[in-house]
Amino acid sequence: MSETTDRPYHHGDLRRALIDTALGILATDQNWTFTLREVARRTGVSHAAPYKHFRDREDLLRELARIGFIRLGQGMTEAVGAKGLSVREKFIVGAGACIDFALHNPGLYRLMFSADADKTADTHLHDAAMDTFGILLRLLEEGQQNGCFRPAAISALAAASWAQVHGLAMLAINGQLLEEKVGMEPVRAALDVLLDGLCQRDGHTGSVYDPEPYPKVI
Amino acid sequence: MSETTDRPYHHGDLRRALIDTALGILATDQNWTFTLREVARRTGVSHAAPYKHFRDREDLLRELARIGFIRLGQGMTEAVGAKGLSVREKFIVGAGACIDFALHNPGLYRLMFSADADKTADTHLHDAAMDTFGILLRLLEEGQQNGCFRPAAISALAAASWAQVHGLAMLAINGQLLEEKVGMEPVRAALDVLLDGLCQRDGHTGSVYDPEPYPKVI
DNA sequence: ACCTCCATGTTTACAGGAGAAACTTATGCA
DNA sequence: TGCATAAGTTTCTCCTGTAAACATGGAGGT
Structure with missing residues (x-):
């Protein structure tokens, strides 16, 4: 007024x-x-x-998503960049930053990964998403060169890591991590599970590229 | 005509x-x-x-999602129910069924996990989703009683597993598993990573419920 | 056989939204 | 000084969701 x-x-x-x-x-x-x-x-x-x-409504949505990826990337870069962290710690902290971002910006986070923010329709959006994804890739490479992470194909480790972190973020947002609220322990524990799987170990490593595909998948 | x-x-x-x-x-x-x-x-x-x-458009969408969860549950139950599988194999096969379903019904799968299918607004939808989720829970319990999976809180294992499988499914749908199509190997490898992490092992297990939360998360 | 009810359709009506086109304003630059 | 143009506004058309009133025909009681 x-x-x-x-x-x-x-x-x-x-x-x-x-x-x-x-x-x-x-x-x-x-x-x-x-x-x-x-x-x-x-x-x-x-x-x-x-x-x-x-141009249209979706154009605005894509721009919002792009901004989201940039902010997420900033948060993760900052978290991972802290001095004196082991690769494992960097991983935990980076994943935490991602989940943190998702919890603080649930709508934006969901938009970023929804079909309404079509990454194939906007180069800038795609680039922003890839830049953020690159943080994870570099971390995995570092860990692998360290000998800390198993020497499987980087794409496999990336798939596992990204699926886990993004999956946890979505579950956290939706409050589906557990029926009742239990806090962040399951997240931490789930990341431990992932990291234990990522790590170098004696057995199993050879089966990572087992030639036989598992049943019923294209 | x-x-x-x-x-x-x-x-x-x-x-x-x-x-x-x-x-x-x-x-x-x-x-x-x-x-x-x-x-x-x-x-x-x-x-x-x-x-x-x-009642309205969303009511139809929720019904579609409900049907999706029922079909997904059927596929997973069928896959997991095969005779003579180890828990690890059941896990692989069940996850495969989920990803398979997602790849064959990407739109439906996305709808099922989107906010447009609000599970809090429809008891039947919520129940269908929980029934399907229950398949995973039972599998984890079985593996834990076996001594095959680490004795962490079941919620932690469930979070890790569900995040991984659902995350992989979404990545697969979006073609984001890799820049170029590389097939299903990364999926298989990622599941191996998860399973290696889930499995019983000597070290680290104690840290699963490390009291200190990681930084920057609520 | 007939009547009547009611679930399941249809028609009509209205409030909004997307987006195009034509019009207006003010600003930077020749 | 004055005009080209970017950035706003008005107006218009087509479409959607959804409500309300109306129509139809099958099932059940008599």
Whole structure:
């Protein structure tokens, strides 16, 4: 009830303002069912204004996802970059940063990994996602060169690690880690399980590339 | 261009027909952006007819998800039930069935685990999901009683396992297991990693419930 | 056989949203 | 000074979800 129509015709940085509004709604509602018109309304512009900055609704969603990947990457880089950590500790801390991010930004995190943020439709989004994924890859390589992680194909370790961390994050977000809230112990324990599996050991290692595929998968 | 208006006024089993149509669209488009009107149209009824069988659009989506969980559960039960398998083999085969299902029904699988199929809003859906989840739990218990799996809290093992399998399924669906298609080897290898971690071993087991939480997580 | 009820359809109506097109404003630059 | 253009606004069309009122025909009681 303060500003009447004294807003200048040109917003200044409407694109940024729209993104902020959308991120705000995403954080509040934990979903991205908001309409583009609502974003415009809350930002105080006409419902067609956003189309000057985003091709369509999905274009905005992809931009939000891209920002999400950048922020996630920053968080993980920061966590992993701490001095004096072993590879195993880096791994734990990096995964923790990811799950932490997911828990603090559940809507955004879900959007980032949803089909509505189609990575094949936006090079920038794809690149941002790959940059973040690269943090994990470098960690695995480091651990492997260390002799700490088993010498299986890096893609296999990456699949296992990424599936585990992302899976835990999704379970944590959905509160499905357990029927009742038990805190973060299961997460920690699950990561221990993963790391114990990743680590160098005597037996089994040879079976990693067992030629026979398991049944019923393409 | 064959049937004019000879269709009987009462469909007979419109509910089922609508579900089948929706499942068909889901399988084709790999998303659930279809409108309720389109489902009605393709089923050959008026656009308001579905409301006699589903409260709203989400109600239909939840029913689709429920059916998905039942089918997934059937596939996994069948796979795990094969005679003469070790627990480890059962695990591999069960996970394979899950990933197999996801690869063959990517749209449905994504819907099942999306927020659009809100499990808190539908007891039947929640129950179906829990039944399927129960397959994994029973397997873990069996392995633990065997002495094959480490004696950590079952919730921890479940978190690790479920995160891994579901994570792999999502990565597989999204083609993110690797830049180029490399087949299912990484999946197999990732499951080996998980199983090696799940298994009984000498060291580390004690650290599973390390009292100090890792940094930066709530 | 007939009447009546009610689940299952259909038609009509309305409030919104996506997005295109045409119009307006103000700003940077020649 | 003045115009080209980016950035907003208005207006319009088509579509959706969903409610309400109406139609139909099969099942059950008489």
